[in-house]
Amino acid sequence: MRALTSRLGAGRAETRADPAPSRLKYRIQRWMLTPGIRTGLRFGLPVCAMLAAAGGYLASETRRDHLTGLYTEARAAFETRPEFMVNVMAIDGAGPSVAADIREVTALDLPLSSFDLDLAGIRDRIVDLDPVKTAAVRIRPGGILQVDVVEREPAIVWRSRDGLALLDETGAFVAELGQRSLHPDLPLIAGRGADKRAAEALRLFATARPLGDRLRGFIRVGERRWDVVLDRGQRIQLPVDSPVAALERVIAVSEVKDLLERDVAVVDLRLPSRLTVRMNAPAVEDWWRIRQLNESAY
Secondary structure, three states: HHHHHHHHHHHHHHOOOOOOOOOHHHHHHHHOOOHHHHHHHHHHHHHHHHHHHHHHOOOOOHHHHHHHHHHHHHHHHHHHHHHEEOOOEEEEEEHHHHHHHHHHHHOOOOOEHHHHHHHHHHHHHHHOOOEEEEEEEEEEOOOEEEEEEOOOOOOEEEEEEOEEEEEOOOOOOEEOOHHHHOOOOEEEOOOOHHHHHHHHHHHHHHHOOHHHHEEEEEEEEEEOOOEEEHHHHHEEOOOOOHHHHHHHHHHHHHHHHHHHHOOOEEEEEOOOOEEEEEEEEHHHHHHHHHHHHHHHHH
């Protein structure tokens, strides 16, 4: 009996399954232990499932339109909250006419949400106005669109084929001028290209202050040089280079020898090394008559 039991136990031992995994199962287990595979199964598989679900939901045009409408309504409700609304525009530093021009070019239909305002674009449209030198645009608390403007200051009057115009110290256009008498204190320039040399004309004007009321203006000749126009039809023809120094020289000579007080038509300094004087026609006739009298006396 004991021998039979031993044989049965041995038979069971021989038929028991091997606990070691098979080669395929072993490779699958090792593959599952790879960090990339584990991460993919932990995060990638859920993400793919969510994307697939979202794609299936958004495949319907009706659902997409519904979601778009919800987003639009939520955004509009947020942007139109009272704290984001701009109700008025305040303009500082500009005169009444310039302020009216600013309101016209901006053309804002207030109230507006601050999210709908392009501050950089508004500033650019304001700076494009001729009388405006610089501008700053910002939104103040309380729903106020603040515009701070620095206007161009008229510094010179330019006479061209189109009429009279006011320029600033850089030659930038400020405004049209109907009559010269509206700004009699500003220097007058004329000629093609004179506006591009406004800064030089202002230096000449400062140099010509000793001439006082005799000064009428400056004419740009050939877009190269200046003529100084005085009363009694007198002109001072300045050279291309260093016109300020040449004008200082003429004024110094005139103060010593009363050059400009004489019957002189033109003082020519186009050649800086040589000062040439052209007399008026009556003065030339008188000079010839005096010379002939002197010759006949001898």
